[in-house]
Amino acid sequence: MMRTRPLKVALLGCGVVGSEVARIMTTHADDLAQRIGAPVELAGVAVRRPAKVREGIPQELVTTDATALVKRGDIDVVVEVIGGIEPARTLITTAFEHGASVVSANKALLAQDGAALHAVAEQNDKDLYYEAAVAGAIPLIRPLRESLAGDKVNRVLGIVNGTTNFILDKMDSTGAGYQEALDEATALGYAEADPTADVEGFDAAAKAAILAGIAFHTRVRLDDVYREGMTEVTAADFRSAKEMGCTIKLLAICERSKDGTSVTARVHPAMIPLTHPLASVRGAYNAVFVESDAAGQLMFYGPGAGGAPTASAVLGDLVAVCRNRLNGATGPGESSYAALTVSSMGEVVTRYHISLDVADKPGVLAQVATVFAEHGVSIDTVRQQGKDGEASLVVVTHRASDASLSGTVEALRKLDTVRGVASIMRVEGE
Amino acid sequence: MMRTRPLKVALLGCGVVGSEVARIMTTHADDLAQRIGAPVELAGVAVRRPAKVREGIPQELVTTDATALVKRGDIDVVVEVIGGIEPARTLITTAFEHGASVVSANKALLAQDGAALHAVAEQNDKDLYYEAAVAGAIPLIRPLRESLAGDKVNRVLGIVNGTTNFILDKMDSTGAGYQEALDEATALGYAEADPTADVEGFDAAAKAAILAGIAFHTRVRLDDVYREGMTEVTAADFRSAKEMGCTIKLLAICERSKDGTSVTARVHPAMIPLTHPLASVRGAYNAVFVESDAAGQLMFYGPGAGGAPTASAVLGDLVAVCRNRLNGATGPGESSYAALTVSSMGEVVTRYHISLDVADKPGVLAQVATVFAEHGVSIDTVRQQGKDGEASLVVVTHRASDASLSGTVEALRKLDTVRGVASIMRVEGE
Structure with missing residues (x-):
């Protein structure tokens, strides 16, 4: 059963992503209405350069006053595709306080202030969705948050x-x-x-x-x-x-x-x-x-990027948030109950590939191997190549902590026979 | 905020998938409660062989009367992992009519009777989720239904x-x-x-x-x-x-x-x-x-299969359905508004790789090529190999309809110089 009063969407930003969002909202209006259960209409578009002609966007919807737009009170969903910390953060917060849910593609803001924004969303019983913030069109937030729940x-x-x-x-x-x-x-x-x-x-x-x-x-x-x-x-x-x-x-x-x-x-x-x-x-x-x-x-x-793929993710969220709104419900909010310790890099355990420039003389390998052993880093393979008095040693380790590896490298640098550490690279995915 | 009255789950079937679902519900009970917002408890397990000892499942929960279980009236979610058409279909329908939502992993049933089951779910304002029915643990139904909405x-x-x-x-x-x-x-x-x-x-x-x-x-x-x-x-x-x-x-x-x-x-x-x-x-x-x-x-x-991966998908759905229930809402139901025509195989357009056994004499290729042309099938490449009076022709076509290709093959079989059609295979993914 289709509700006839449309849901109102305010778009903050009309660049590469925003213009695609507006375009799809217009060209796929019927499909979106069917999938949501009510029509959805663009109620305002906040931009920095109002004079620029934007195909398909009626000029009367365009405003430079984003704050007034999110404060209107009749907006159901604010789509934030400005990027950056401010004014996006204040606009999102204001939107929640004035009754709107929010769909954002803003990875920098979510990474820095996600917890605070989720808190404001929850206080106001609103949704904060941001599938587009990570890996563009690839469904990732929803599968992690819902499919693997x-x-x-x-x-x-x-x-x-x-x-x-x-x-x-x-x-x-x-x-x-x-x-x-x-x-x-x-x-x-x-x-x-x-x-x-x-x-x-x-x-x-x-x-x-x-x-x-x-x-x-x-x-x-x-x-x-x-x-x-x-x-x-x-x-x-x-x-x-x-x-x-x-x-x-x-x-x-x-x-x-x-x-x-x-x-x-x-x-x-x-x-x-x-x-x-x-x-x-x-x-x-x-x-x-x-x-x-x-x-x-x-x-x-x-x-992972681009106007249309990012818009696909934004619109998926928009449909979900609109459905929630029609249901009088909200989707899953922040889930941080586990409150786990975040360990430092020193505690990360992985394998390493280390290239050393060494003196081409007997005993170097033994010296180097001793340093690894003293720091508890077990060697998987060593390859030695020498020419013209110079030589290189390539060491691949078994799994060791980053702290142990750092200690090893520091000690290797002090060896007379080690002329330089050419590269250190982690080995993953095994 | 955590609700203390638990949501009640009835499990229909306790084989490879069902036993994993029961195991994870027990071992991860705290996590599930946090993610749902209420504890979730196993209220009954319908099986065919009640005498079999099932580790971690209290014997008093086990019943052979699946119908009575889904009719209890206090069940929030029925998890159907029996498979097959009956009794699964009747049990699911009965579950909806007695107030439960349903999570199913039953691809055969969903493919055959999905529309009817969705209708009963909707009449009773209940959820029907089935991520596990396609491609096991891989989130696919939810991304298609929600992320790409x-x-x-x-x-x-x-x-x-x-x-x-x-x-x-x-x-x-x-x-x-x-x-x-x-x-x-x-x-x-x-x-x-x-x-x-x-x-x-x-x-x-x-x-x-x-x-x-x-x-x-x-x-x-x-x-x-x-x-x-x-x-x-x-x-x-x-x-x-x-x-x-x-x-x-x-x-x-x-x-x-x-x-x-x-x-x-x-x-x-x-x-x-x-x-x-x-x-x-x-x-x-x-x-x-x-x-x-x-x-x-x-x-x-x-x-795409296996007890634990399939259980992962079932439990993701279980969390979603339980959340919906706490919200007094339902998730997206069947979306069939587009009502598109389903065309027959004859109208499918793709490329083909055809191997023919032919007589090794002049003019065969010309004959074969003529047949393709007469049926409007354009040839991309031909490879001819001959030995001892026998020869083979391998033809790769451009895109053509299945009907045109079938007509071509039928005509080829009638050529004296074509001894047999060794294989026909479609070429996809280009």
Whole structure:
């Protein structure tokens, strides 16, 4: 049975994503009405440049006063696709206080202030949905929050930034260096003029904080996420990876400790075996691998960014929030009851691939091996290559804590026979 | 805020899946209570063999009278993991009429009677959830029904039967024939003693009917699904596939026509390029590729069967249904408003790989090519191999309708120079 009074949607921001949201709301109005159970109408669009002509959006809906729009009181759902912390945060809070539910695609804000925003939503008995904030079109928040609600997630391992995956894939397939691959990504529009947020892992870290919180039913702040960018990954690292049957990806990894009482979240480049499903994720695609007690290993794959894919996720949330509103109910809110400890990077346990430049003389391997042993880091394989008085040692360890590995590396640097630590890379996905 | 009166769950069936559901409900009771907002308790377990000792299930909960259990009136959610049409259908209907919502893993029943069951659920204002009915633990129903609710799905292409994927993967990797690979699957427990439902595609067809209905918001009956098993796939077919840079998978394919007014659903073996993400789905894993207007290409991957994975999906639904119940609401029901025509197999358009045994003499290729042309089927490539007076022709076509292809093959069989049609296989995923 169809209700005839339409639900009113206010759109904050009308850039690449917002304009797609508006377009689909118009062109698919009948489908959306059928799926929601009531028509849904665009009641206002807040923009910074009102003079710009926006195809399909009546000029009378356009306003520069976003605050007045969210305060109107007759808005059912506010869709926030401005991005950034302010004014988005204040606008969302104001929207809840004036009776609206909120759909947001704002990963930075959710990662930093998700708990506070959820609290305001709950006080006002409203929904806060944000599928689009992580991995664009890929359904991930809903599967973690709802489909796996009866399971125990132990690990989330994902490629959640398309720009860096494009660059690393290019380096892998062509042998290019970082700068060359970045230049191509920029030329093709996959990287922004200032690529810092992507290549230094800030974007992925925000997503890791959000995913870890949802997966483990606990709060993980952005500051809790260890972050290491991929600007120092070299063509030589890819050659080393290939020798191990691996490739290199920038991964967001959220893990529950073996005893279940603590979690960690981190973003860094890592080697993963070519046989791992994440290894074959090409170009700017995203994919997230989820491991849980009962379901086992699941993977979710798709476009991680772009106007239309992000709009698809926003509209899925919009339909859900509208249905909840018609039902007089709200969906699952923040679930942080587990209140687990977030451990520091030093406690993370994984494997390492370490390249050392060493003196080409007898006894070096014994010295190096002794240092590993003294720090409790067990060696899996060593490969030694020498030429012209110079030599390199490539050590792959068994699983060890990051703290033990750091101690080992510090001690190795002090050895006379070690001329330098050429690279250290974690090995994941085994 | 936690409600203290527990929600009551009746479990129908306590086999591989049911016992896992009961186990997780017990061992994860605290987590489930937190995630639902109220404790959830097992109020009864209907089984056929009451004498069997079931670890962790108190004997006083066990009954052979499933009907009395679903009629009790104090049951909040009935979990049906019996399988088959009857008595499951009557029990589910009775459960709705006596105030319970239902979570089911019953693909055969949902495919055959989904519309009728949804109608009873709706009349009684109750939920019918069945994530576990398709592709085990992989979240698929919920993403299609909710995450993509604001998008337009055009195609669903999936490996939804683990048994056949195990067999085909084995044939691909070892060069084994069908029978040899089936024997290994049986020995390892991947295939049942009577593998008909799997290898003849009945299981996949049920899932295709369910997926098509949800993806396209229309009704697709089991009879609407074209079905062809994989028992006639040979080692020679795999060699042909390899020559084309392909492998062979048993696919469930649900498509919307280009003009959007009709849909098709079918299950058959098909060649797909090795570069397609579905090509690398190994062993008994399942994966489903979804193509939509806005989101683009998404893939969902994971274990498609097994007690624990299926229980994970059942429990996700159980949490959702319990939350709805506490909210006094129901989730999205059947969405069949689009009421699209379901076209027959003849109207399906795809590419074909055809192997012919022909006489090794001049003019044969010209004759064969003429037949294709007369039926409007355009040839992409032809490969001719001859020895000892026998020859084979391998033809790969451009896209053509199934009806045109059938007409072509019928005419080819009548040619004196064509000794036999060795194999016909569709080529998908391009």
